[in-house]
Amino acid sequence: xxxxxxxIKSTAVPLQIExxxxxxxxxxxxxxATNRDGFGKNLFRDWRYENDNEMTPKKDFVLNSxxxxxxxxxxxxxxxxxxxxxxxxxxxxDAGFDVVVSSFFADIxxxxxxxxxxxxxxxxxxxxxKIFETVSADPSSEITVSLEDxxxxxxxxxxxxxxxxxxxxxxxxxxxxxxxxxCLLNGYDDxxxxxxxxxxxxSYETTRI
Amino acid sequence: xxxxxxxxxxxNKGKGKTLFEKIWEKHVVKEIDGGPSVLYxxxxxxxxxxxxxxxxxxxxxxxKVFRPKQVVATxxxxxxxxxxxxxxxxxxxxxxxxxxxxxxxxxxIELYGLGHPYQGIVHVIGPELGITxxxxxIVCGDSHTSTHGAFGAxxxxxxxxxxxxxxxxxxLMQTKPKLMRINVxxxxxxxxxxxxxxxxxxxxxxxxxxxGYAVEYAGSAIRSxxxxxxxxxxxxxxxxxxxxxxxxxxxTTFEYIKGREFAPQGTxxxxxxxxxxxxYSDKDAVFDKEILIDAAAIEPMITYGTNPxxxxxxxxxxxxxxxxxxxxKPYFEKSLHYMGLQPGVKIKGKKVDxxxxxSCTNSRIEDLRMVASFVKGKHKANGVEVWIVPGSxxxxxxxxxxxxxxxxxxxxxxxxxxxxxxxxxxxEDKIPAGKYCISTSNRxxxxxxxxxxxxFLASPLTAAVAAITGEVGDVRDYLLS
Ligand code: SF4
Numbered sequence: 001x002x003x004x005x006x007x008i009k010s011t012a013v014p015l016q017i018e019x020x021x022x023x024x025x026x027x028x029x030x031x032x033a034t035n036r037d038g039f040g041k042n043l044f045r046d047w048r049y050e051n052d053n054e055m056t057p058k059k060d061f062v063l064n065s066x067x068x069x070x071x072x073x074x075x076x077x078x079x080x081x082x083x084x085x086x087x088x089x090x091x092x093x094d095a096g097f098d099v100v101v102s103s104f105f106a107d108i109x110x111x112x113x114x115x116x117x118x119x120x121x122x123x124x125x126x127x128x129x130k131i132f133e134t135v136s137a138d139p140s141s142e143i144t145v146s147l148e149d150x151x152x153x154x155x156x157x158x159x160x161x162x163x164x165x166x167x168x169x170x171x172x173x174x175x176x177x178x179x180x181x182x183c184l185l186n187g188y189d190d191x192x193x194x195x196x197x198x199x200x201x202x203s204y205e206t207t208r209i
Numbered sequence: 210x211x212x213x214x215x216x217x218x219x220x221n222k223g224k225g226k227t228l229f230e231k232i233w234e235k236h237v238v239k240e241i242d243g244g245p246s247v248l249y250x251x252x253x254x255x256x257x258x259x260x261x262x263x264x265x266x267x268x269x270x271x272x273k274v275f276r277p278k279q280v281v282a283t284x285x286x287x288x289x290x291x292x293x294x295x296x297x298x299x300x301x302x303x304x305x306x307x308x309x310x311x312x313x314x315x316x317x318i319e320l321y322g323l324g325h326p327y328q329g330i331v332h333v334i335g336p337e338l339g340i341t342x343x344x345x346x347i348v349c350g351d352s353h354t355s356t357h358g359a360f361g362a363x364x365x366x367x368x369x370x371x372x373x374x375x376x377x378x379x380x381l382m383q384t385k386p387k388l389m390r391i392n393v394x395x396x397x398x399x400x401x402x403x404x405x406x407x408x409x410x411x412x413x414x415x416x417x418x419x420x421g422y423a424v425e426y427a428g429s430a431i432r433s434x435x436x437x438x439x440x441x442x443x444x445x446x447x448x449x450x451x452x453x454x455x456x457x458x459x460x461t462t463f464e465y466i467k468g469r470e471f472a473p474q475g476t477x478x479x480x481x482x483x484x485x486x487x488x489y490s491d492k493d494a495v496f497d498k499e500i501l502i503d504a505a506a507i508e509p510m511i512t513y514g515t516n517p518x519x520x521x522x523x524x525x526x527x528x529x530x531x532x533x534x535x536x537x538k539p540y541f542e543k544s545l546h547y548m549g550l551q552p553g554v555k556i557k558g559k560k561v562d563x564x565x566x567x568s569c570t571n572s573r574i575e576d577l578r579m580v581a582s583f584v585k586g587k588h589k590a591n592g593v594e595v596w597i598v599p600g601s602x603x604x605x606x607x608x609x610x611x612x613x614x615x616x617x618x619x620x621x622x623x624x625x626x627x628x629x630x631x632x633x634x635x636x637e638d639k640i641p642a643g644k645y646c647i648s649t650s651n652r653x654x655x656x657x658x659x660x661x662x663x664x665f666l667a668s669p670l671t672a673a674v675a676a677i678t679g680e681v682g683d684v685r686d687y688l689l690s
Contacts, residue, residue: 018537023633028635034262035261035262086368107420107452111371178244179245190374191370195272198378200247201378205249
């Protein structure tokens with residue numbers, strides 16, 4: 001697992017579907033492993049193959065498309081709803097993505113993603129639509145995500161006039177809490193932090209009834 | 210209007226505290242500037258699917274489980290529900306269940322695994338053993354941990370990295386969610402049960418309407434419910450995206466807990482009880498959002514689509530295309546295509562192939578009693594397969610003691626052994642492709658019950674009607690006759 005993220009510049013894979021739940025991201029029957037590796041090959045398994053067969057990929061599914069590639073997954077709103085399975089974040093990361101962009105993420109998925117150095121970027125519905133349009137029109141369009149600046153930008157090539165496209169800023173900023181940002185930029189994880197607090201945790205325990 | 214919304218004015222914070230805030234504040238070990246809080250976890254429940262990688266991580270760091278006595282394990286997701294005394298046939302499943310056993314032995318954790326009289330679905334056994342208690346913080350690597358909130362606890366699902374954090378430190382990093390209260394006032398109509406309340410709520414809030422919120426359920430209709438019924442409601446909080454769901458504890462709660470295996474006893478009980486009685490939202494407490502629901506407006510509910518927000522009353526119809534917002538159309542059409550259903554048609558009378566009564570939403574003794582009282586003396590419809598899967602060994606034993614197993618047998622139902630079963634299409638119990646299953650579980654996602662399986666979510670009563678008639682029906686038609 002690559003630790004620390006900052007600037008990611010890549011073409012994107014557009015998954016223009018809303019309410020993508022964790023059972024779609026990785027169906028339950030693939031959760032039997034006892035380690036974290038190898039889930040990528042079953043990412044979106046049932047959308048990817050006919051009759052659960054790897055020899056018969058569904059041609060119209062975007063992950064099977066020879067055109068769309070890259071380390072940025074762009075998906076419709078309410079991405080990652082459903083179960084708490086972290087396997088969903090592992091599968092996306094394992095399939096080569098570092099960023100997921102949507103206009104809305106389910107809570108637990110977002111936490112799981114952050115804990116795996118997979119950056120969830122929340123954009124407005126309008127900006128999301130603009131990304132879909134830009135990428136569909138030109139799959140070689142590169143999107144830039146800067147964690148440091150908390151900004152996501154469409155390529156200059158999609159600029160028609162000045163810094164705006166169709167009345168929309170080419171760049172949008174996104175939120176992330178400052179603690180998590182520091183963790184991601186520096187490759188820290190929560191366990192390291194919590195372990196450093198052992199004494200405080202023990203003294204807290206003595207105050208309980 | 211049957212559903213009313215109210216948003217609080219910003220800055221209109223009273224002095225009073227909500228139930229959530231009272232519990233949360235007691236568990237904050239430290240607040241981090243601009244970041245999450247370090248939250249102490251009282252009870253950590255684990256199962257075979259989301260724990261192995263956390264144990265591996267712990268071992269890699271050379272750590273022990275910090276507070277093994279606060280962790281309880283069971284095997285539920287990946288177990289067969291027939292012939293549980295035999296070795297598990299499927300190799301990966303067998304290894305996963307064995308890995309849990311090995312890890313629990315190695316790290317000193319109590320395991321109620323296969324063959325143990327306490328084994329069962331993690332969210333069923335916690336409450337029935339008295340492990341789930343008011344005022345506690347409870348986590349599990351499972352999104353339906355929200356179930357335990359029915360006791361007035363802060364209970365939520367976590368990912369495996371977080372499971373590892375709790376193993377290592379008994380703490381988690383958490384941002385405080387926003388607070389929502391859903392008040393269900395008035396009396397429920399005959400034939401309408403708690404599953405219908407929550408399906409009704411979700412059909413109004415949508416599958417993401419409570420994302421970022423902790424939800425408290427309140428109001429006279431909620432107060433009137435049994436603990437089992439309250440658990441069904443809190444269980445599905447996650448289906449509208451909520452971080453957790455909770456109900457203030459009251460006499461119903463205390464009576465349920467008293468005398469259970471791990472409930473406090475003697476003076477400890479008195480001390481705890483005094484504390485639990487302080488757990489309610491103060492009159493002047495302010496929520497970020499409040500919703501008022503008229504209980505009398507709720508019908509027996511059923512879902513027609515591929516997320517739990519896509520529900521209607523059983524006498525209603527699937528929305529017609531012109532009733533769906535333009536931007537929702539692609540998802541709506543995709544969903545109906547998967548379900549093999551047409552927009553605008555009535556759902557009543559739709560044929561079903563399977564009936565699944567089980568899962569952490571509706572597999573408790575009260576659910577089984579409800580089904581049994583309806584089907585007693587009746588027989589299942591031809592061509593319908595009916596699976597009843599008790600939530601735990603204790604529920605199974607109780608059902609046998611009460612003769613409920615006989616009623617099911619005579620009705621032609623198959624009473625299986627405890628586990629998650631067909632709720633999630635992970636173990637052997639799957640609904641075949643293209644078949645329709647009316648299910649008392651909580652998710653109707655594409656493929657949830659097996660690749661290309663089609664799910665209608667409903668209450669145990671509505672499922673019982675389908676078992677007997679072979680189609681989606683209105684339980685009220687039978688109660689009145
Ligand atoms: S019964 Fe279903 S929802 Fe409940 S814990 Fe098991 S798999 Fe999850």
